Amino acid sequence: MNLENNYQDLLNAIFDGEKDIAIFVADGKHYYLFDSKDNYCIDVRPEYKSYIDKGLLKESLYEEAIKSFRSGIPVLSKENFRDYINKNNVSFYTAGWMKKFFISGRNSADVVDFYNYIERFLSSLTDPVATEWDSWKMRLPKFYINFDKKIYRHTDWDRNHEDLAPSDWNAQANNDFGLLVPDKEKYWLIDGMNFWKLQM
Numbered sequence: 558m559n560l561e562n563n564y565q566d567l568l569n570a571i572f573d574g575e576k577d578i579a580i581f582v583a584d585g586k587h588y589y590l591f592d593s594k595d596n597y598c599i600d601v602r603p604e605y606k607s608y609i610d611k612g613l614l615k616e617s618l619y620e621e622a623i624k625s626f627r628s629g630i631p632v633l634s635k636e637n638f639r640d641y642i643n644k645n646n647v648s649f650y651t652a653g654w655m656k657k658f659f660i661s662g663r664n665s666a667d668v669v670d671f672y673n674y675i676e677r678f679l680s681s682l683t684d685p686v687a688t689e690w691d692s693w694k695m696r697l698p699k700f701y702i703n704f705d706k707k708i709y710r711h712t713d714w715d716r717n718h719e720d721l722a723p724s725d726w727n728a729q730a731n732n733d734f735g736l737l738v739p740d741k742e743k744y745w746l747i748d749g750m751n752f753w754k755l756q757m
Contacts, residue, residue: 564661579700588649598721635704655744672750701734710734732756
């Protein structure tokens, strides 16, 4: 399979709601993953307990449910992060690969023209947002999970993922995590153009 097909398959999976992009940080290293957003929770046990309270899950099935979640990893940690990747056949990517993914299917002029549009839209345009906006925005990460500093962020506004983080984590629905990523890891930073503005 060539790279363009791989990029398109991943974009289709994001568009269809099957996968979202997450940044994981462990021991100072940044990992970019495409997986189901359900697997980006830190601790699934509170959610499954709430299912019991709501009558959606029988209490007798609780232990079996948490043992089968994420291939037997109900609580995600720095120590079992690699197990999660391996057991669930999740690929991780570098910032360089992600930069190529981000601009795939577009030439340099398209990239510059759209960035100029973003800046005009944010500063002065009152027209409805261009249809291209979402197709670029979906290439940005929705989740940031930093095991080193115990920071959890997401922009999946319809769900309270932060509620599934342990109490000693700094967990929020917030798009500020683009500021927490070193510039060399920001695949959305293209020739000085910061496409994180799409999150505004």
